[in-house]
Amino acid sequence: MKFFEDFELGEKFESPARTITEADIVMFAALSGDWTPIHVDEEYAKSTAFGRRIAHGLLTLSIASGLLTRLRIVENTVVAFYGIDKLRFTKPVFAGDTIKAVAEVISKEDKDQYGVIVYDVKVYKQTGELVLTYVSKVAVKKRPFRKDI
Secondary structure, three states: OOOHHHOOOOOEEEOOOEEOOHHHHHHHHHHHOOOOHHHHOHHHHHOOOOOOOOOOHHHHHHHHHHHHHOOOOOOOOEEEEEEEEEEEEOOOOOOOOEEEEEEEEEEEEEOOOEEEEEEEEEEEEOOOOEEEEEEEEEEEEOOOOOOOO
16 A cells, blocks of 8 residues: 555556456446447458457457556555546557556656655556556545654
8 A cells, every 4th residue: 555655756656467358348348328330340350451340449458547546555545546648549559459557657746635645557458559648646545644753
């Protein structure tokens, strides 16, 4: 568990990996309501630049976020998700691809009651190709003040 003060610029965190499944894509389509043919219609997808169905970009983002959460870095100190900037999908992700995320602390913003950790996040698939990049901001508790010191 880390408090705001514990983070250092340049510090990196690498998530475990996870394979995107056919079930993930179908369940995300149902959950989000995004039934765009590129995701769910194999015949249609054959006629696209990708030649087959691709995972939703937001599914990839959601799974990457979950993979980073599994590291439990701020499990008991997180205040709130603060935002995403510079989101860019760079390569397609297909069912059967395995992704992992690498987050690097690029800045810290001190607020009155908490601090904001700013990460540069890169998501890669098993081939080493970058599939997603974004800047993530997370509000984190400050270390409690101790009067007995």
